Amino acid sequence: MQKKLLIQFIILSIVPILLLGAVSVVITYNITKNNAIQFSKEIVHQTTQKIDELLLEVEKSALITAEEPAVQEALRNPISSDIAKKYSQELEINTRLNLIANYNEKLFGIYVIGNNGGRFKSNYGTELTYDINHSLWYKDVVVKRDVTWFSARVGSLLVKTAGEFFISAGYPIKDKASGKISGIVMVDVPEQQLATIAQAKLGEKGYISILDDENSVITHPNRNLITTKLKLDQSKKIITSENTKVIYTASRILIEETSTVTGWKIIGTIPIGELTKDSIVIRNIIILILFLVCSSALFFAYQFSRLTVKPLKDMTHSMKVVEEGNFNVKLPSIGNDEIGQLNTGFNVMIQRIQELMDRVLTEQESLRQAELKSLQYQINPHFLYNTLDSIVWLTRANKNEEAIKMVIAITKLFRIGISRGEDIITLEEEIEHVGSYLTIQHMRYSKKFDYTIEIPKSFHRYKTFKVILQPIVENAIYHGIKLKKEKGHISVSVKDREDHLLLIVKDTGKGMDEETVKRLNNTLKDGPGEKLNIYGLKNVEERIKLFFGEGYGITFHSILGEGTTAEIKIPKMIGE
Secondary structure, three states, X not given: OHHHHHHHHHHHHHHHHHHHHHXXXXXXXXXXXXXXXXXXXXXXXXXXXXXXXHHHHHHHHHHHHHHOHHHHHHHHOOOOOOHHHHHHHHHHHHHHHHHHHHOOXXXXXXXXXXXXXXXXXXXXXXXXOOOHHHOHHHHHHHHHOOOEEEEEEEOOOOEOOOOOEEEEEEEEEEOOOOOOEEEEEEEEEEHHHHHHHOOOOEOOOEEEEEEOOOOEEEEOOOHHHOOOEOOOOOOOEEEEEOOEEEEEOOOEEEEEEEOOOOOOEEEEEEEHHHHHHHHHHHHHHHHHHHHHHHHHHHHHHHHHHHHHHHHHHHHHHHHHHHHOOOOOOOOOOOOOOHHHHHHHHHHHHHHXXXXXXXXXXXXXXXXXXXXXHHHHHHHHHHHHHHHHHHHHHHHHOOOHHHHHHHHHHHHHHHHHHHHHHOOEEEHHHHHHHHHHHHHHHHHHOOOOEEEEEEOOHHHOOEEEEOOOHXXXXXXXXXXXXXXXXXXXXXXXXXXXXXXXXXXXXXEOOOOOOHXXXXXXXXXHHHOOHHHOOOHHHHHHHHHHHHHHOOOOEEEEEEEOOOEEEEEEEEEOOEOO
């Protein structure tokens, strides 16, 4: 009843409170996440605009250089062979390029490469010595006839540098007089200029990176990734609005915009946890409030229900104690109401059950002793018949010494078999018992078998049920050894296991096929012994199980024509 009252209270009050809290947490999470995404989109958008402004300035510098009259004139005519004139021309154009470059301090250098072999630059870098006019990138700039952007790389394409990363813009120079391409302009920009713009943080762990159209990294907070190709996470959902994509992956959210100048991708990367950290704080506060409210409600509900159903709960507890087998319980008398009458009736019932249990236990113990004795007596006539038959055979053969030896063996058999009325004996006594039996049988069938008993003295102290080896050995002789023409062998040994012993009786007799072994084991475990005429074996199995339990007993293994092994499993018991 107390549980029912608590459940009803939980359904009517606690569940609505928890549902309200859960809805609040979900709404808070979604609002916080959407606000964080919107804020990050604004940052990525502003970063894209600033990058486009820088790139447009670079393009503008390239266009101004291509339109510069001095550059047009220098590329229109062949380079003068006069060193003084050539030097004067280079100085004039280099100075002009330096002036153009100085308009934008973010540029590293402006270079002019003419088809006539002219080479001009805005800085004092050492030129790289290779056939620039026949390089692939030079031809790409000329063919495109528009601004060509080159992704991040280590060093400049035209002058020696110290290993910095650069991006470049190439533009063909069209001669205004002839309309033909007379050379190209190349503008180098340090990658660090892009990194400075893209250093805006998206929370504590979010960041912005720039990738080209082949996903090669142009700039990234992890400098080791620049110029490498990134494999983007597999997307679960993509939301596109205008020039912005919001890509949801398993662990991150990517906000992607495309540069209108270069087509490069500006990507803001935000870990999921970064988006929800504020909502987690709010969630924890809501959970704390819910916990306090629910705890208080449950406490008062529990106190109310406990006081209401305490008498019934005491009775239920007493009944559980009785179920566990303890009848020493008594309920207090609490009045003459319905519960008081139940307590009185319960006490009377327990007293009567205890009296009945004592009577049943006494009867069961008597029945068990009688059953054990009955099983013990079942083996005596069968065993005595075979033993006396052997003595008769020796007497008829006038083998008096052997007969005396057999009588002594019989004496030991009966002495150990009687065992002062005790059913449990030491393994040493059981070995002596089966040894006496083998002595008798070997004298009778000396030409049929030999035997060995290999049980170390360290096992002699263990206890076992008496007369469990002799019926197994007897079965090995009469149903195994005697049925084979060749002389056989019987061995008795022991195997030590962690929590039990295996007494092994092995013979080299006729053996059994697989089906017969299966029937024999099944009959021993749960079938009647008459099926296979195995009274002695069945008797041993039943005695072991009655005393030690169902987990112990005999198991046979056999191969037809090779012999049979019997394993007797008994617990490890050491007596006083």
